[in-house]
Amino acid sequence: MVRILDINTEFSTEEACFEYLERLRWPGGVECPKCFGKKISRINSNGKTGKPRRLYQCLVCRNQFTARTGTIFQDSHLPLTTWFKAIALVGEAKNEANVNRLKRKLKIHRRTASYLLTRIRRAMASGGRLEIASERTGLHTFRR
Ligand SMILES: [Zn+2]
Incomplete structure (x- = not known):
């Protein structure tokens, strides 16, 4: 629909x-685009412009990513x-x-x-x- x-x-x-x-x-929760791990921590950081970036880090492979990755x-x-x-x-x-x-x-x-x-x-x-x-x-x- x-x-x-x-x-x-x-x-x-x-x-x-x-x-x-x-x-x-990620309808089932945030997932690492590299190793598809589900153990993710959210990094509270601001980008260069001062806006929140909604950055995540995979706790398995340490990969950092956002939904744009x-x-x-x-x-x-x-x-x-x-x-x-x-x-x-x-x-x-x-x-x-x-x-x-x-x-x-x-x-x-x-x-x-x-x-x-x-x-x-x-x-x-x-x-x-x-x-x-x-x-x-x-x-x-x-x-x-
Ligand atoms: Zn990963």
């Missing part, structure tokens, strides 16, 4: 996006709020999605819009797992 999500209210904060991603990724969001410094909105916009506009539209709607630089569009399109083309879709706002998340 598809749950309709309102991208502008449910994903308005970085915290809400992280929680969503974590629930989606191993996803298309991994190597990006952009907030998840921007990513989620971009994904929704691309999903909504399908083939008509373009750099200018993303730039205008998200009020981001052209270079950033181009980066997002390329990554999202590539993930969709490579058969990324479609997790959630609503007819209007279509939020998709996928693994790399």
Whole structure:
């Protein structure tokens, strides 16, 4: 069953996006992406920007990770709020999605819009797992 999500209210904060991603990724509790261990400790730390990072450490292999690790969001410094909105916009506009539209709607630089569009399109083309879709706002998340 598809749950309709309102991208502008449910994903308005970085915290809400992280929680969503974590629930989606680890419905049975946080799991190490490297050794799939379930003994995890949460590290309370703030990133360079002072925002909470929701960082975890595996107590078995010492690997540190967040919900972004191993996803298309991994190597990006952009907030998840921007990513989620971009994904929704691309999903909504399908083939008509373009750099200018993303730039205008998200009020981001052209270079950033181009980066997002390329990554999202590539993930969709490579058969990324479609997790959630609503007819209007279509939020998709996928693994790399
Ligand atoms: Zn581990």
